[in-house]
Amino acid sequence: xxxxxxxxxxxxxxxxxxxxxxxxxxxxxxxxxxxxxxxxxxxxxxxxxxxxxxxxxxxxxxxxxxxxxxxxxxxxxxxxxxxxxxxxxxxxxxxxxxxxxxxxxxxxxxxxxxxxxxxxxxxxxxxxxxxxxxxxxxxxxxxxxxxxxxxxxxxxxxxxxxxxxxxxxxxxxxxxxxxxxxxxxxxxxxxxxxxxxxxxxxxxxxxxxxxxxxxxxxxxxxxxxxxxxxxxxxxxxxxxxxxxxxxxxxxxxxxxxxxxxxxxxxxxxxxxxxxxxxxxxxxxxxxxxxxxxxxxxxxxxxxxxxxxxxxxxxxxxxxxxxxxxxxxxxxxxxxxxxxxxxxxxxxxxxxxxxxxxxxxxxxxxxxxxxxxxxxxxxxxxxxxxxxxxxxxxxxxxx
Amino acid sequence: xxxxxxxxxxxxxxxxxxxxxxxxxxxxxxxxxxxxxxxxxxxxxxxxxxxxxxxxxxxxxxxxxxxxxxxxxxxxxxxxxxxxxxxxxxxxxxxxxxxxxxxxxxxxxxxxxxxxxxxxxxxxxxxxxxxxxxxxxxxxxxxxxxxxx
Amino acid sequence: xxxxxxxxxxxxxxxxxxxxxxxxxxxxxxxxxxxxxxxxxxxxxxxxxxxxxxxxxxxxxxxxxxxxxxxxxxxxxxxxxxxxxxxxxxxxxxxxxxxxxxxxxxxxxxxxxxxxxxxxxxxxxxxxxxxxxxxxxxxxxxxxxxxxxxxxxxxxxxxxxxxxxxxxxxxxxxxxxxxxxxxxxxxxxxxxxxxxxxxxxxxxxxxxxxxxxxxxxxxxxxxxxxxxxxxxxxxxxxxxxxxxxxxxxxxxxxxxxxxxxxxxxxxxxxxxxxxxxxxxxxxxxxxxxxxxxxxxxxxxxxxxxxxxxxxxxxxxxxxxxxxxxxxxxxxxxxx
Numbered sequence: 001x002x003x004x005x006x007x008x009x010x011x012x013x014x015x016x017x018x019x020x021x022x023x024x025x026x027x028x029x030x031x032x033x034x035x036x037x038x039x040x041x042x043x044x045x046x047x048x049x050x051x052x053x054x055x056x057x058x059x060x061x062x063x064x065x066x067x068x069x070x071x072x073x074x075x076x077x078x079x080x081x082x083x084x085x086x087x088x089x090x091x092x093x094x095x096x097x098x099x100x101x102x103x104x105x106x107x108x109x110x111x112x113x114x115x116x117x118x119x120x121x122x123x124x125x126x127x128x129x130x131x132x133x134x135x136x137x138x139x140x141x142x143x144x145x146x147x148x149x150x151x152x153x154x155x156x157x158x159x160x161x162x163x164x165x166x167x168x169x170x171x172x173x174x175x176x177x178x179x180x181x182x183x184x185x186x187x188x189x190x191x192x193x194x195x196x197x198x199x200x201x202x203x204x205x206x207x208x209x210x211x212x213x214x215x216x217x218x219x220x221x222x223x224x225x226x227x228x229x230x231x232x233x234x235x236x237x238x239x240x241x242x243x244x245x246x247x248x249x250x251x252x253x254x255x256x257x258x259x260x261x262x263x264x265x266x267x268x269x270x271x272x273x274x275x276x277x278x279x280x281x282x283x284x285x286x287x288x289x290x291x292x293x294x295x296x297x298x299x300x301x302x303x304x305x306x307x308x309x310x311x312x313x314x315x316x317x318x319x320x321x322x323x324x325x326x327x328x329x330x331x332x333x334x335x336x337x338x339x340x341x342x343x344x345x346x347x348x349x350x351x352x353x354x355x356x357x358x359x360x361x362x363x364x365x366x367x368x369x370x371x372x373x374x375x376x377x378x379x380x381x382x383x384x385x386x387x388x389x390x391x392x393x394x395x396x397x398x
Numbered sequence: 399x400x401x402x403x404x405x406x407x408x409x410x411x412x413x414x415x416x417x418x419x420x421x422x423x424x425x426x427x428x429x430x431x432x433x434x435x436x437x438x439x440x441x442x443x444x445x446x447x448x449x450x451x452x453x454x455x456x457x458x459x460x461x462x463x464x465x466x467x468x469x470x471x472x473x474x475x476x477x478x479x480x481x482x483x484x485x486x487x488x489x490x491x492x493x494x495x496x497x498x499x500x501x502x503x504x505x506x507x508x509x510x511x512x513x514x515x516x517x518x519x520x521x522x523x524x525x526x527x528x529x530x531x532x533x534x535x536x537x538x539x540x541x542x543x544x545x546x547x
Numbered sequence: 548x549x550x551x552x553x554x555x556x557x558x559x560x561x562x563x564x565x566x567x568x569x570x571x572x573x574x575x576x577x578x579x580x581x582x583x584x585x586x587x588x589x590x591x592x593x594x595x596x597x598x599x600x601x602x603x604x605x606x607x608x609x610x611x612x613x614x615x616x617x618x619x620x621x622x623x624x625x626x627x628x629x630x631x632x633x634x635x636x637x638x639x640x641x642x643x644x645x646x647x648x649x650x651x652x653x654x655x656x657x658x659x660x661x662x663x664x665x666x667x668x669x670x671x672x673x674x675x676x677x678x679x680x681x682x683x684x685x686x687x688x689x690x691x692x693x694x695x696x697x698x699x700x701x702x703x704x705x706x707x708x709x710x711x712x713x714x715x716x717x718x719x720x721x722x723x724x725x726x727x728x729x730x731x732x733x734x735x736x737x738x739x740x741x742x743x744x745x746x747x748x749x750x751x752x753x754x755x756x757x758x759x760x761x762x763x764x765x766x767x768x769x770x771x772x773x774x775x776x777x778x779x780x781x782x783x784x785x786x787x788x789x790x791x792x793x794x795x796x797x798x799x800x801x802x803x804x805x806x807x808x809x810x811x812x813x814x815x816x817x818x819x820x821x822x823x824x825x826x827x828x829x830x831x832x833x834x835x836x837x838x839x840x841x842x843x844x845x846x847x848x849x850x851x852x853x854x855x856x857x858x859x860x861x862x863x864x865x866x867x868x869x870x871x872x873x874x875x876x877x878x879x880x881x882x
Contacts, residue, residue: 191523221521223508310608310796317468317485324491327506362612369618373790380783383416384776390409391772393402427616432594435613 025049025057026064037133077121081107084126106205129153148186150196151177176254215245228334260285284333284341291326291345298352305363312362315355322351449538460495465540471495472531475513481531481540482515487524573777574638580778581631588624598722600715603678604799622789628670632814635663643865646853653845655743660842662736669729670812672721683800684809687713692819699831817872820879
């Protein structure tokens with residue numbers, strides 16, 4: 001079957017090579033809607049209908065579908081990867097476009113490719129993700145393989161419960177992802193660098209990562225967290241297969257923004273209530289809570305006092321520095337090194353305490369003003385009294 | 399009569415005395431007011447911050463300075479001096495200049511910026527804001543405003 | 548030691564009437580004191596204020612926070628401005644009802660009204676100087692209101708304002724007016740006003756008290772000592788108000804973040820409401836008419852011999868005008 005596909009691919013390539021300037025082929029006479037679609041895609045101008053479908057590009061009647069002219073019709077699903085790969089794996093042909101040529105090779109290593117080779121043609125093939133006639137570059141926002149659209153494209157099949165049940169696969173990944181911190185970054189905040197399904201699972205060679213691969217995948221972006229994790233006892237646990245690195249605590253698709261509630265929920269999955277691990281978790285929890293409370297209190301003081309004493313806002317950069325130590329502590333905590341986290345949180349707290357003291361001393365000036373006012377009034381009333389008595393004396397004289 | 403007179407003159411002296419004391423208080427307050435505080439001398443005064451001597455900053459090295467209470471990196475590149483804010487544009491941690499890699503690295507999430515402040519990798523999306531830097535008689539100064547380049 | 552001063556200033560005598568200085572006469576005296584405080588605090592503020600869009604706010608913030616008693620100077624300046632205008636209004640009302648503008652004191656009234664207008668302009672230009680959100684947006688609202696007055700509005704905007712949208716240029720122009728132009732005009736008008744008052748003396752009050760008929764009161768010690776006590780107490784009250792209610796400073800001016808519900812200063816509420824109520828060209832006519840009527844009061848009703856009927860009319864008209872102004876202000880305040 002693979003050989004047949006390769007032959008078909010080669011034939012189509014030859015046909016393509018035989019194309020001259022791909023102007024009007026007669027196909028569009030009977031298939032005008034397809035023409036509109038095709039003209040919006042990237043293949044338009046490179047090759048036309050007969051490049052994939054074969055047939056007579058000059059005939060205006062049913063003889064266009066002549067098998068002698070290589071008419072294939074709609075290519076079968078199992079033929080499609082080889083058909084596309086016929087050009088897209090040809091390094092010489094793809095060189096002018098600067099496109100990689102490993103897609104077909106990777107596809108054959110993917111879950112989709114492996115199952116397709118075994119005869120299952122319900123798996124995704126090229127056209128399922130890239131489109132059929134209107135194939136757009138991934139940089140186009142409306143392309144189904146644009147980063148922001150990839151979750152929906154994969155979800156087309158992977159959210160289909162009936163379909164996924166047959167493979168004994170879950171079908172809630174897309175739903176989970178949409179509500180996760182990565183999904184929100186991609187779909188709501190429209191960050192170009194947010195991970196999509198393809199980022200973690202691979203683009204054409206899509207497969208599920210497991211065990212130690214998970215940390216490598218997450219660590220491509222979360223570099224420091226992986227560094228810290230590799231210094232922790234959990235590294236050994238992962239090597240022994242007792243946990244799956246990041247996914248064990250943070251999940252895989254529905255990754256929520258981590259809060260300190262994770263200390264209560266995640267550790268319990270493996271640790272007993274009284275073992276050393278839980279004690280470490282409790283200590284880290286306390287340290288981070290203390291630091292965050294101190295920082296939030298300082299922020300609140302600053303906001304409140306700045307209404308009366310506007311120049312205290314110049315303490316904001318210093319508070320930002322304090323918060324930077326806290327942020328670093330949150331990353332370093334993955335190493336479970338309580339000592340290092342303690343150092344960082346202590347520094348954060350001491351800076352924020354120093355700023356709070358400075359803010360309070362500025363605000364304390366208000367009390368001094370009231371005292372000064374009281375002293376002023378005492379003196380004032382004294383002078384008024386003397387003036388009044390003097391006036392009385394002067395008037396009495398007359 | 400004399401008693402009245404002396405009482406009146408005492409009251410008169412007391413009145414003028416206390417008025418003089420009050421006037422002195424007002425004058426000394428005005429003088430104290432006119433002594434400019436520290437921040438006026440620095441913030442509204444000369445619009446530049448001294449970083450150090452150019453000779454103390456070899457090529458490839460950087461120095462962290464405080465400009466308007468904000469940390470700023472001054473780096474001596476082969477093409478000249480550059481100054482940019484040291485606050486990472488991701489979450490505001492203070493980046494470190496690593497001369498061997500010629501990169502600014504953020505200790506929080508490993509955001510990386512090149513020597514011009516552009517993002518190389520990591521979570522930051524915006525480059526580090528640049529500031530004007532110049533050398534006057536061998537001394538390196540940073541101006542308080544932001545550079546446009 | 549002070550005897551030569553008394554002789555030089557002729558403090559022992561008063562020029563004309565055997566009238567005791569009534570409490571009502573103190574409105575003007577308090578206004579003068581407030582003016583002195585205002586000028587003094589203003590001069591001190593000039594030492595630190597920067598009239599540029601970049602620095603204005605932070606210079607005011609530094610005066611408020613860092614400079615010794617800067618908060619007091621600024622709060623005094625802001626509060627005295629309001630009180631000064633209030634007491635000038637009260638003084639004007641007192642003079643109106645007392646018919647003190649009758650011949651030969653018509654020019655005193657005219658200089659007084661002009662002085663009041665200068666004070667209002669002082670208040671208007673000064674309000675923009677802190678360059679905070681309230682300053683920017685209340686001036687912007689005023690600009691819209693002035694521009695909406697057909698005919699008169701654009702003239703005012705171009706001559707006094709410079710015609711521009713609010714920005715660095717307007718700030719500088721307002722600052723120059725506030726410290727460089729208006730003070731001279733105010734000084735001239737005030738000098739004229741005081742010279743005229745001094746020359747013609749104080750009039751008899753319409754309502755005479757039982758105590759009328761006592762010995763003529765001397766300038767010194769009666770008026771001076773009363774004035775000293777009043778000045779000291781008033782200064783104490785001002786400083787207390789400035790301490791308990793320091794002048795506000797909202798966020799720095801942001802030209803693209805509008806401040807909702809911003810009202811102009813209280814003394815402009817009536818005029819603003821009048822412009823809003825009266826449609827089209829009538830608005831400028833109404834404002835002009837109000838001003839002209841006010842200035843020409845002593846021309847209309849300057850005869851010294853006043854009948855009961857004229858008094859009744861005068862009091863009714865005055866009460867109506869005040870009521871109208873208050874109603875307009877109230878309406879502007881609540882909407």
